[in-house]
Amino acid sequence: MKEVFFVTYGGGHVRSVIPVIKELKSRGHRVSVLGLTSSVKDLKKEEIEYKGIKDYLNLFRDEEVQLILKYGDMFIDEHFDAGSGLDKPEIKVYLGMNLWDLSVQFESFEKAVELFNESGKNCFLPVNSMERILSCEKPDVTVVTCGKRAEKAAAFSANKMGIKVVRIVDLLGENLEIPYKAKVCVLNSYAKANILSSNKNMDEQDVVVTGQPNIEPTYTKEQLRDFIKKYSLDRFNKVISFFSQPNIAYREDVLLEFIKLMEKRTNFMGIWKTHPNEQMDLYTKYLNTLPPNLLILKEEDTNLILSKSDLVITFYSTVGLQAIAADKPLITVNFSKNAHPVEYDKLGCATSCQKYRRIQEYYKSFT
Incomplete structure (x- = not known):
């Protein structure tokens, strides 16, 4: 023991x-x-x-x-x-x-x-x-x-x-240096190769492919049914979800574009899921003016939202991996000059949006 x-x-x-x-x-x-x-x-x-x-x-x-x-x-x-x-x-x-x-x-x-x-x-x-x-x-x-x-x-x-x-390791281990001795658990062989490439002090046996527990759906049929009913999701043609993250300088600009999209597409439901570590100050000023087909949710289960999403958008969250595993179309947003820790688009698993004016175009291409 x-x-x-x-x-x-x-x-x-x-x-x-x-x-x-x-x-x-x-x-x-x-x-x-x-x-x-x-x-x-x-x-x-x-x-x-x-x-x-x-x-x-x-x-x-x-x-x-x-x-x-x-x-x-x-x-x-x-x-x-x-x-x-x-x-x-x-x-x-x-x-x-x-x-x-x-x-x-x-x-x-x-x-x-x-x-x-x-x-x-x-x-x-x-x-x-x-x-x-x-x-x-x-x-x-x-x-x-x-x-x-x-x-x-x-x-x-x-x-x-x-x-x-x-x-x-929750992501794919790209350029990830681990500055201490550890047995490392990774999602797949691609992530293992990345870890070994970035950590020359590690041997093959130090990195183990275990899968990623967070990717596996954990909800029941009853929970999914209740989730759909709670937000009347069946009333809408499509559901577009955005999974936010803290410390993104242009986050509010992206939120405003998302609001504009939902105002135009009243037959779609938009779900903006905040990150557990985000403070809600950014969102407070918008809560009373959101269109009726846009929700800002903090506590709902990520897997439930993913299950009903026709399109998933994020910056570089691990939710991107969950979306890929669930075979959902994925858009990643990066308006900075620096690469994200994981670039899903480089793996052929996502479309990257890198300019403000292209946001609406990317949304339309999926809708």
């Missing part, structure tokens, strides 16, 4: 590990989960027991806790979305602990704040905090799903402590 510790963020990350957690538990392994930010929604929904960052405050000295809470208080109002459904005290401790950790690494709180103001949460790498958490959990294996922030720190700390690491 193994002790397995999962560290997971939300969205496709947590949905990738949930089936694995359930399977390991069914085989008698002891599983513990650190649910970060929006991952807790899916963990609660699936009735999976987890801990948050604030559950580990007892691992810190009193003076450290005071600093963590102080730093969290300084930034919580600016970085907490009241409509997110998340626990504000948990997010406060998450921010505070990361800033405390950063200030320890640079021996300066001022430097930590400077980095945070420049890069936002991307500068977080709480290796000191994760080392204490791992010392508390004492796992045989640590499982992570992305190369960012607390998950990345957990992998680094596990390496330092001699704990085995499993990394689940």
